[in-house]
Amino acid sequence: MTVPDTVPLIPLATFFGNPDRGSPRISPDGTSLAFLAPGPAKNLQVHVQSLDAFRSGEPATQVTHHKSHDIRFFQWTRDGNILFLQDTDGDEDFHLYYVSLATGETRDLTPFAGVTVWREVVEGKAVFESLAHPGVGLFALNKDDAKHHDIYKVEYATGEVELHAVLPDRADSAVIDKDLQVRAAKVANLDGTSSLLVRKSNLDEWVVAKDAGVLDEISLVGIAGESTLLVAHSVGFDTVVLASINLDTLEETELAERVTDIQDVKVHNATDAVLAVMHDPGRATWTVLDDDAQPHFDAIFAAAADLDADVQILNATSDDATWTLALVAGDAPTRYFLYHKGTQQLEFLFGANAALADVPLGKVESVNYEARDGLAQQGYLTFPPHAEPDSQFPLVLLVHGGPWARDNYGYSAIPQWLANRGYLVMQPNYRGSTGFNKKHLTAGFKEWGRAMHTDLLDAVEYAVERGLVDREHVAIVGGSYGGYAALAGVTLTPEFFTCAVDIVGPSNLKTLLATIPPYWEAFLSSFHTRMGHPEHDSDLLDSVSPLFHADKIVRPLLISQGANDPRVKQAESEQIVAAIEAHGGSVTYVLYPDEGHGWSSPTNRIDFFSKAEVFLAQWMGDQVRVTEGLTVDGNVEGASAIVRVVGE
Known part of the structure; x- marks a missing residue:
């Protein structure tokens, strides 16, 4: 069925431009709010205002001023200032910056070439602080050895950085x-x-x-x-x-009891008591472990139930009296709240995207099914807003990256964009995905392109068996590992999919393993266990590397790459494009010179998905729609894309 006129064609910029506001964080003393919002260049910047000013509708103050790319990681210091991380054009060499809210001064605390602050090392934070040592932060930096992070200390007042612990x-x-x-x-x-x-x-x-x-x-x-x-x-x-x-x-x-893998833990900021844990078998499920915390979670759960939303706890004040929450629904932009324990009341802050607040979006369903070998699988279906019983739609299989990650329930721009255009979207948590159990994770070891790939095929067949899919029109789309899966889809199973879109996906698993960032060396043995060893498993890695099957491609393929990607190097895309050309095949290749592992510039992000929209619409049948005036080889104004078309 075609998309009815009652479902408006939502502009690409509404999906892939930046939200009005997002990622709010309450200050340690509970008096102020920091959040991300677009600056004049439309990229995300940190904004700050007092809660009193926020409640009275006064404008916030932009306190960061990066020229082109989004700021993605920031936090409050305990003394009420701002820290943030930023790299250069996606190279992931993150510097740590300190913003004094009193003076407006921004200081680069790590002005060292070729190093990166690694936010995953110290309890998942960019910087660790202690109430007993005000004005001091600890963070992980690979300054003395590119392969190894140690703990460094910074005095905010002076900006002095020194090695603290090896x-x-x-x-x-x-x-x-x-x-x-x-x-x-x-x-x-x-x-x-x-x-x-x-x-x-x-x-x-x-x-x-x-x-x-x-x-x-x-x-x-x-x-x-x-x-x-x-x-x-x-x-x-x-x-x-x-x-x-x-x-x-x-x-x-x-x-805590065993359900699926623990996904999150809420600890009281002042007493260190473990209040609750979260499992996610398909929807986020919190188990409260502290009796005093139960009434607070009950109030939050009630509000979430009214919105059919899952609960995320973003941060809390130093005394743990106020929490910042995200209530994440499938068919609406994320809504943010403060929860005040004293009154047991939620205070609405804002929604992430006002332009989507009153338009129909696709329903998201958590689904369970089995792979061909009987392994339990979980995933998400996003339906077009106009879906009716017994309708069939062209399907996009949207494969998450990692692969040691997972998809979760909640609003996501890519599936909702596709649903708005008339696609059904399937997001499978194939074997090897994290967050479920050891069996599910380890069943993916050395199964790139094998059982991990047949899981993707089985996800498609599940949707087909439910009668939801126009089987003649099934696309595979993904980034990172999902990009590899897209390449594998058109090489290892060359006629299963109608077309494919690869976003920063590796084409040769041996060269991928040989070019990881130096500070990932600690993980290399784990990669060998989970993927295969380039010497001991040489034939295996070659057999599932799309590069060596480029001659089999018969379906339309769009490849995109960031030139500064430190994880999946530009060569991963260049080599398979060259192989396709050498075999007389066809491919469209889009390179962004100022991007890394994905698109941090909102202009480039809008540009890429405009190209993907046109590309998919060319091959996915007459049920889907496309924004007028877009072309694959034409750029959105200000975008850096270099487009190369090989073959016909």
């Missing part, structure tokens, strides 16, 4: 206590296993607290109290569980 070799994460001592670290061993190392209260040598096999996961959550480590791990379990480990006795206590 982490063990191959450490990829660490936990710091209130006295600024590194108390735990996770290290990747050369054989693909990992170990949890801790330091006791006497801060003597490192002690192994737990060893994890190649099938296990460990992640550090933080320090609770004086000497209790919070850790999520799957050692001895089929799911990732939350546990506490006494740093002196190494005694371990499991804290």
Whole structure:
């Protein structure tokens, strides 16, 4: 069925330009709000205002001024100023910047070439701070060794940065206590296993607290109290569980029931009590562990139920009296709230995209099905807004990146854009995706292009068997690993899909492994375990690398790449384009010279998806619609794309 006139064609800029406002964070003292919003150049900048000014409708003050690309990571300092990370044209060499709200001055705290602040190392934060040491921040930096991050200390008042603590070799994460001592670290061993190392209260040598096999996961959550480590791990379990480990006795206590892998933990900012944990078998499910916290979560859950939304806790004040929340629905832009524990009331802040507030969007359904070998699978279907019973639609199989990541329920621009154009969208959490259980994760080991790929085919067949799909029109689209999946779709199964769109996807798994960023070396043994070793598994890696099957491509293919991508190098796209040309095939190749692993410039983002919209519409039948005036080889004003068309 064609899209009725009652469903407006939503402009691409509404989906892929930046939101009106997003990512709010309450200040530590609870008096102010910081959030991201477009600046004059339309890229995301940090804005700040007092809550009183916000409530009275006064404009916020823009406190960052990057010229072209979005700011993606920021946080409050405990003394009420702003820290943010920014790289150069997507190269992921992130510098740490400090903004004094009193003076408006912005200072680059890490003005060093070729280094990066790694926000994943210190409890998933860019900077760690302690109430006992005001004006001081700790962060991870690879200044002395490009392959290795250590902990550095900065004094905000002076901007002075110095080495604070050397982490063990191959450490990829660490936990710091209130006295600024590194108390735990996770290290990747050369054989693909990992170990949890801790330091006791006497801060003597490192002690192994737990060893994890190649099938296990460990992640550090933080320090609770004086000497209790919070850790999520799957050692001895089929799911990732939350546990506490006494740093002196190494005694371990499991804290939460096992459902699926732990996805989030809410800890009281002032008391360190573990309040709740979140699992996500398809919809976010919070389990409250603290009786005093139950009434607060009940109030939040009630509000979320009214919106058919999942709950995300973004941050909280130092005394934990006020939380910043995101309520994430499938068919509406994210809504942000403050939750005030004193009154047990939610205070609405804003929605992410006012232009989408009153237009019909597609319903999102969490679905469960089985792969051909019986492995349980979960995914999401996004329906066109005009979907009616017994209707069939052209399908876009939208494959997430990672692959050690997952899709979640909630509003997402790409599936809603596609739904608005008339597509049904399937997002499968194929084997190898994280967040479910050990069996689901490890079933994907060394299965790139094999069982991981047949899972994608099975996801399509599931939707077909439900009677939802016009089988003659099925596209595969994805970024990073999803881009690899798109390339695999048109090479390993050359006639299964109607067409394919690859966004920064690798074409040769050996060259991918050989060119990872130097500071990812700690993960290399894990990559070999999960993907295959370039020497021991050479034939396997070649057999599933799309580059070596370029001669089999018979379906239309669009490839896009950022020239500065440090993860999937430009050569990954260049080499398969060259191979397609050498075999007399056809491909459209779009290169963005000022981008990395995805599009950080809103102009480039709008430009790419305009090209993808035209490309898909050429091949996906007459049920879909396309914005008038767009072409694949014509750029949106200000976009940097270089388009090359090979063949016909």
